[in-house]
Amino acid sequence: MSKKHQxxxxxxxxxxxxxxxxxxxxxxxxxxFTFFSASMLAGGNLGTSLRMDQFVTAVIIxxxxxxxxxxxxxxxxxxxxLSTHLLARYSFGEKGSYLVxxxxxxxxxxxxxxxxAMFAIPVSKVTxxxxxxxxxxxxxxxxxxxxxxxxxxxILSMIAVPSIAILGSISAGKAIGDVGGxxxxxxxEPTGAMTMSAALASVVGTFISGGTLTADFTRFSKxxxxxxxxTVIAFLIGNSLMxxxxxIGAMVTGQADIAEVMFMQGLIIPAIIILGxxxxxxxxxxxxxxxxxxxxxxxxxxxxxxIINGIVGTLLAMFLYNNFMGWLNLLNxxxxxxGAVIIADYFILNKREYVDFKIAKFKNININAIVAWVxxxxxxxxxxxxxxxxxxxxxxxxxxxLSKINNKSNNIEIKKAA
Numbered sequence: 383m384s385k386k387h388q389x390x391x392x393x394x395x396x397x398x399x400x401x402x403x404x405x406x407x408x409x410x411x412x413x414x415f416t417f418f419s420a421s422m423l424a425g426g427n428l429g430t431s432l433r434m435d436q437f438v439t440a441v442i443i444x445x446x447x448x449x450x451x452x453x454x455x456x457x458x459x460x461x462x463x464l465s466t467h468l469l470a471r472y473s474f475g476e477k478g479s480y481l482v483x484x485x486x487x488x489x490x491x492x493x494x495x496x497x498x499a500m501f502a503i504p505v506s507k508v509t510x511x512x513x514x515x516x517x518x519x520x521x522x523x524x525x526x527x528x529x530x531x532x533x534x535x536x537i538l539s540m541i542a543v544p545s546i547a548i549l550g551s552i553s554a555g556k557a558i559g560d561v562g563g564x565x566x567x568x569x570x571e572p573t574g575a576m577t578m579s580a581a582l583a584s585v586v587g588t589f590i591s592g593g594t595l596t597a598d599f600t601r602f603s604k605x606x607x608x609x610x611x612x613t614v615i616a617f618l619i620g621n622s623l624m625x626x627x628x629x630i631g632a633m634v635t636g637q638a639d640i641a642e643v644m645f646m647q648g649l650i651i652p653a654i655i656i657l658g659x660x661x662x663x664x665x666x667x668x669x670x671x672x673x674x675x676x677x678x679x680x681x682x683x684x685x686x687x688x689i690i691n692g693i694v695g696t697l698l699a700m701f702l703y704n705n706f707m708g709w710l711n712l713l714n715x716x717x718x719x720x721g722a723v724i725i726a727d728y729f730i731l732n733k734r735e736y737v738d739f740k741i742a743k744f745k746n747i748n749i750n751a752i753v754a755w756v757x758x759x760x761x762x763x764x765x766x767x768x769x770x771x772x773x774x775x776x777x778x779x780x781x782x783x784l785s786k787i788n789n790k791s792n793n794i795e796i797k798k799a800a
Contacts, residue, residue, distance in 0.1 A: 391531045391670075393677040393684040396463035396739050402604045407536055408612040411599055414539025414663040415592065416620035417546050419500050420493065422628030424588045426643070429629030430636060431576035434568050440578060441625050444585025447771055448617045451718070452593040453610050454725045459597035460609030464739055466597040466671075467678035470720070471744045472736055473727035473781075478747040480679045481755070482720045487675030487691070489591040489717060490668040492702050494695035497661040497668070498524065499703030504645070505654050517699045524662050525692025528669035529685050532602060535666050542659040549649070549656040550627035556647050557634040570633050583769040589621055590770045591713045594721040595671035669695070718770040719758025722777035723751045730782050750788065754781035 392401070428437055458469055466486065470479035502516035527534045558567050576584075596613055603609035631643035644653035673688035680687065695702075728734060736742075758777030765772040 390533075391674070391684050393465075393674055394468070394681070396468075397601050398463075401602065402463075403602050403608075404604050405608050405612060408600065408603050408608055409615060410539045410543060411532070411535055411602075411667075412612045412616035413543045413620045414535065415599065415667045416589065416616045417543055417624060417660055418497070418589075418592075418664040419624070419657055419661050420496055420664075421588050421621055421624035422550075422631075423500070424584055425625035425628030426632035426637065427574075428576070428581055428584060428625065429572075429632035431572050431574035432581055433572060434570070434633070436578065436581070437629055440581035440585055441622050444582045445618050445622050447582070447586050447768070448589055448593055448621065449614045451590070451721060451725075451774065452596040452613050452617055454729065455594070455596040455721060456600040456603075456609040456613035457606050458724070458728050459599075459601040460603045460606035461734065462736060462739065463601050464597065465601055465674050465678075466595050466721075466724070467675050468739060469597055469724055469728070472732075472742075473723050473748060474720075474751040475746050475748040476744040478751055481752070482724070483675035483678045485716055485720060486591060486594050487672035489713060490595065490672040490675075491691045491695045492698070493591065494524070494665045494668040494672070494692065495697075495699040495702040497665040498696055498699040501654075501658050501661045502699070503703070504642075504657070507645070508650055508654060513700070517696060520658075521692060521696030521699065524665045525669060525689060525696070527662070528666040528673070528688050528692065531670065531684075532599075535599075535663070535670060538659070538663045538666060542656075542663040545656045546660040547623065549644075549652055550623065553644055553647060553649060553653075554627050554630045556649075557630050557643070561634050567630065567633065572633075573636060579767050579769075582771075585625065586768065586770045587713050588625075589617065590721075591717045592668070592671075593617070594717055595675075598671045598674050599667070713770075715759055715762040715769060715773060718762070718773040719755045719777035722758055722774040723754050723781050726754075726778040726781045727751070730778075731785055750781060750784040753784060754778075 390401075392398070428440060432440065455466070459465070462469065467479055467483045470482040474482055498517055498521045501520050502513050505511065505516050506513040527538065558564060561567055561570065600609035600613055603612065631637065635643050635646050637643045637646065644650065669688050669691055672691045673684040676682070676687040676691065677684045728736065754777045757780040758773040761776030762769045762773035765776065
């Protein structure tokens with residue numbers, strides 16, 4: 383009883399009503415989640431490969447796709463109070479949900495490592511301190527704050543969100559001024575080449591993994607309306623701003639890494655401080671989500687898993703950073719189909735009506751969900767177009783079709799406990 387009482391993150395149960403939060407606290411947390419420097423890096427790559435009108439189109443359409451995907455997951459969490467991993471039990475089954483937890487949690491550990499490296503490398507260039515030492519120290523500090531859960535996430539986000547918005551605006555404004563205003567910016571020709579489908583895949587892929595874990599945070603929302611609205615605002619505005627900040631700097635300087643852009647602009651110390659806060663916030667979100675996922679698999683406390691995940695992410699930081707775009711491609715093909723199955727099960731098969739988690743008994747594995755996930759992964763590779771969107775749509779169609787052919791929705795596979 384005492385162990386359950388001490389779990390303030392409710393790793394293996396629904397959030398009680400007295401622990402839910404209103405619009406402002408949830409918006410701050412979700413904005414902190416989307417204000418991620420990796421999105422600036424992706425924006426920088428887009429900015430050097432697309433004209434401005436193409437870039438704007440890619441960001442609007444890509445983030446609209448993210449808003450629909452994450453908004454549906456947020457609605458589910460606001461309705462049930464359950465994390466992504468517990469929601470997956472309804473569609474994938476008790477043991478089947480471990481697949482979802484492993485995929486998205488391992489990915490978040492990877493994003494944590496990328497973030498640690500993105501902080502350590504520019505600091506090393508300025509101070510001369512060994513990168514390895516900076517990776518180790520920053521990894522330990524970020525893991526330590528993630529240990530305390532939602533309370534520390536909220537506090538860090540309150541500091542980082544306005545700070546990164548201000549610094550990003552200064553950097554973007556300075557870059558636009560250097561080329562003679564918006565007219566000069568629009569006249570810049572891209573130095574690389576990228577198709578629109580590849581650009582959309584990059585925008586969506588930047589946050590499709592984190593987006594799949596939306597429910598881990600929005601389950602704390604007081605209502606479905608709060609959950610959906612804060613999520614849509616965060617992804618539509620927050621992620622768009624991050625992509626734009628990175629793209630503008632890259633179009634002017636030719637550098638895709640926002641830290642390099644700021645160095646060239648003379649914004650060295652402010653950039654290190656603010657980007658550090660920004661990465662710290664998002665990394666805490668990544669460790670929090672991955673901790674819940676591995677807790678679902680191991681039944682170990684979330685805090686213990688946070689420490690283990692932080693150590694692994696720190697040790698792999700430089701490898702993940704050096705293979706950033708390859709990591710995005712992996713996300714594009716493996717992660718979206720899991721969220722698609724979860725969404726289809728709740729909205730299409732069960733008509734937004736789930737058996738209460740406390741009295742539900744799940745079967746071990748729902749083969750329909752596994753097959754649909756595999757089909758979604760294959761669809762991402764063989765169907766031309768936007769990789770993550772192809773994966774989502776394929777998984778939804780196959781999962782619903784298989785369930786209809788078997789003449790049973792997942793609810794029939796859930797029995798009320800005696």
